[in-house]
Amino acid sequence: MPEQPEQNTPADDNASEKPGGGHGNLTFFIIGAIVAAIATALILPSVLEKEAALSIFHGIGIGGEVFLRALMMMVVPLVIASVMSGILGLGDVRKLGKPGLTAVAYYLCTTVLAVVVGLIIVNIINPGADGGAVASSEEIVVTPTDKTHLLEKLETQTGMEKEKIAKILPGLEGGLPGKEPTIWTILGNLVLMLFADNLLHAAATTNLLPLIVFAIIFAGMLTTMGKRVSAITEIISQANEAMMSFVMLLMRIAPIGIFCLVASKFGEAQTEGQFLAVIKSTSGFIITVLLGLGFHALVTLPAIYYFFTRKNPYVFIKSMSRALLTAFSTASSSATLPVTMECAREAGISRRSTDFVLPLGATINMDGTALYEAAAAIFIANLDPNVTLTFVDQIVIAVTATLAAIGAAGIPEAGLVTMLIVLNAVGLSPEYIGSILAIDWLLDRFRTATNTLGDSIGAAIVDKSFED
Numbered sequence: 001m002p003e004q005p006e007q008n009t010p011a012d013d014n015a016s017e018k019p020g021g022g023h024g025n026l027t028f029f030i031i032g033a034i035v036a037a038i039a040t041a042l043i044l045p046s047v048l049e050k051e052a053a054l055s056i057f058h059g060i061g062i063g064g065e066v067f068l069r070a071l072m073m074m075v076v077p078l079v080i081a082s083v084m085s086g087i088l089g090l091g092d093v094r095k096l097g098k099p100g101l102t103a104v105a106y107y108l109c110t111t112v113l114a115v116v117v118g119l120i121i122v123n124i125i126n127p128g129a130d131g132g133a134v135a136s137s138e139e140i141v142v143t144p145t146d147k148t149h150l151l152e153k154l155e156t157q158t159g160m161e162k163e164k165i166a167k168i169l170p171g172l173e174g175g176l177p178g179k180e181p182t183i184w185t186i187l188g189n190l191v192l193m194l195f196a197d198n199l200l201h202a203a204a205t206t207n208l209l210p211l212i213v214f215a216i217i218f219a220g221m222l223t224t225m226g227k228r229v230s231a232i233t234e235i236i237s238q239a240n241e242a243m244m245s246f247v248m249l250l251m252r253i254a255p256i257g258i259f260c261l262v263a264s265k266f267g268e269a270q271t272e273g274q275f276l277a278v279i280k281s282t283s284g285f286i287i288t289v290l291l292g293l294g295f296h297a298l299v300t301l302p303a304i305y306y307f308f309t310r311k312n313p314y315v316f317i318k319s320m321s322r323a324l325l326t327a328f329s330t331a332s333s334s335a336t337l338p339v340t341m342e343c344a345r346e347a348g349i350s351r352r353s354t355d356f357v358l359p360l361g362a363t364i365n366m367d368g369t370a371l372y373e374a375a376a377a378i379f380i381a382n383l384d385p386n387v388t389l390t391f392v393d394q395i396v397i398a399v400t401a402t403l404a405a406i407g408a409a410g411i412p413e414a415g416l417v418t419m420l421i422v423l424n425a426v427g428l429s430p431e432y433i434g435s436i437l438a439i440d441w442l443l444d445r446f447r448t449a450t451n452t453l454g455d456s457i458g459a460a461i462v463d464k465s466f467e468d
């Protein structure tokens with residue numbers, strides 16, 4: 001048998017009390033970068049002409065895009081190397097049984113809990129029920145004459161191409177209004193998303209799920225082949241190490257990259273007059289989503305973490321702060337994955353867990369997205385005077401929001417698109433989706449951070465299940 005990749009031992013309680021290790025300053029710089037970026041975004045448009053401000057934010061945005069692309073370019077090789085090396089480190093794919101089941105059960109339970117929290121809070125606050133938001137946000141309400149128009153609207157307003165929307169949810173058009181999808185159709189689509197007929201195409205389009213499935217099966221097979229494949233197994237584990245060193249290198253420029261990402265996005269929104277004005281017009285909805293995400297991230301998930309590990313959850317959350325801030329800045333849990341893996345290892349979670357729980361989690365575990373989709377569906381129902389949702393409708397929303405979140409890719413505003421599935425399932429008109437389009441980019445950042453936190457806590461819990 002080839003030498004097994006070295007495993008980190010889970011850190012003891014003392015070690016986990018020192019979050020961030022040698023990166024304490026870096027976290028501080030990243031927080032400073034975000035504050036400076038938001039200040040720049042708010043001040044520049046008030047002292048400069050619109051055109052000048054826009055071109056400066058556009059210029060700053062190039063720096064952000066470089067950082068984002070540098071993170072994204074690592075995702076595919078990192079996912080393949082880490083998942084394979086995780087399985088090889090176990091030595092036998094069958095050992096994945098219990099941790100694998102724990103991971104899937106955790107993903108599902110926490111997503112359902114997030115949806116329930118979202119539904120409870122949205123029913124209490126009831127945003128949009130007074131019709132105020134409709135009147136004040138009239139200019140951003142999409143009124144397509146033809147329902148299929150919506151796809152085009154989404155393309156222009158989210159800046160995503162058709163191919164990207166199709167990538168987020170294969171068969172989206174089949175789920176568009178007119179053909180209300182059954183839960184079985186959605187489940188069928190999810191199963192199909194696990195497999196790709198062309199691995200290179202999946203890699204080229206950062207379609208991670210089939211790559212993870214392939215990596216698990218392939219590495220599982222390698223573990224049965226012994227010395228005959230020792231060179232391949234060695235290369236995989238070394239590639240994994242090298243990728244992680246590369247992540248650490250990249251983190252040195254994180255404060256600059258994050259400043260550029262946040263300043264350009266917030267600045268462009270502020271210059272176009274979308275930022276504070278839109279926040280005002282949809283404040284009820286924003287408060288609902290933020291309260292829901294806050295409750296899930298600061299109460300539900302920490303309680304689960306404490307229950308399984310008996311450690312202080314807030315110390316753990318602090319040690320994941322660089323990943324959470326990167327998630328907020330990039331609005332992409334896939335792009336954040338390299339940083340999440342680095343932080344989780346530093347926080348003392350063993351590689352046997354981080355290597356497969358985090359890549360899988362970044363792809364299918366989206367608590368924040370699920371909560372958002374459920375809350376947004378009720379908000380949209382409130383805006384439509386012709387709709388009254390029944391209790392059964394709310395259950396359907398809960399189930400479809402869970403499935404739609406699993407199907408959403410870890411890229412910016414993916415949740416907005418898969419939300420169409422939820423709206424369809426209860427026959428809501430997508431016409432009102434326009435009222436959240438303008439604010440989605442901002443809420444996306446909070447739900448992505450929640451998604452990333454969910455993945456990290458999942459890795460800590462699954463790590464425990466290896467020990468038992």
Ligand code: ASP
Pocket residue numbers: 331332333334366368369408409410411412413414415416444447448451
């Ligand atoms: N942007 C989110 C993520 O990457 C997905 C979403 O749109 O909710 O996790």
